[in-house]
Amino acid sequence: MPGKCKFQVAWLSKDIYKDWLVKDPQDIQLARCKACCKAIKLQTMGEAALTSHAAGCGHKAAVRKLVEATNANEDAHASHWVTAVKRNCACMGAQSTQSAQCTLHLG
Numbered sequence: 484m485p486g487k488c489k490f491q492v493a494w495l496s497k498d499i500y501k502d503w504l505v506k507d508p509q510d511i512q513l514a515r516c517k518a519c520c521k522a523i524k525l526q527t528m529g530e531a532a533l534t535s536h537a538a539g540c541g542h543k544a545a546v547r548k549l550v551e552a553t554n555a556n557e558d559a560h561a562s563h564w565v566t567a568v569k570r571n572c573a574c575m576g577a578q579s580t581q582s583a584q585c586t587l588h589l590g
């Protein structure tokens with residue numbers, strides 16, 4: 484019967500899902516992958532839909548990027564300094580301890 488399988492909040496704390504799984508705010512029968520920006524229908528396959536999504540090559544690559552981006556905030560900042568040099572950004576005079584302010588100059 485349709486609508487049997489619903490999102491389980493417990494999935495969010497599983498290591499295999501926690502990096503990318505998001506609960507859909509509107510539809511209890513959907514899970515979302517924040518790495519691929521895709522919705523995953525749970526209603527017929529339930530958790531098997533998640534494991535099959537997780538096994539996809541595109542998904543694995545997307546999660547790797549997502550995790551790297553999360554772990555690479557310092558690298559992102561470093562690349563901002565490069566951008567700042569090119570744009571002659573005023574924050575170049577700031578000490579690295581004030582690095583949070585540098586994001587103001589982005590964009």
Ligand SMILES: [Zn+2]
Pocket residue numbers: 503516517518519520521536541542543545
């Ligand atoms: Zn995915």
